[in-house]
Amino acid sequence: MEKFMIIIIIFSLVFFLYNKIRFWRTPESLLKQIYQSQANLSLGFLMLAFGINLFVNPRSAFDTIIGIIFAVVGAFNIFHGYRAIQHYLPQLEKN
Structure with missing residues (x-):
């Protein structure tokens, strides 16, 4: 489970950096x-993934609390990122 979470963390970081670079280089709003x-x-x-990794493999109570906070904030980002993509993609198809 720990290795799987580390793989997800690495892939997510790579996709985050890739999309940020595309964001900076694109002139169209x-x-x-x-x-x-x-x-x-x-x-x-x-x-x-980082929060789940801390929550599943805690070293102390502090790790568990931080893991829960990261998992909640991550789920919030996933929800709002998905909603924003669903909002902007139909506008792109109209153009």
């Missing part, structure tokens, strides 16, 4: 919003 939403979604997966 609608595409910028889509890339930002995808970066938020990747960041959410990163934080959720």
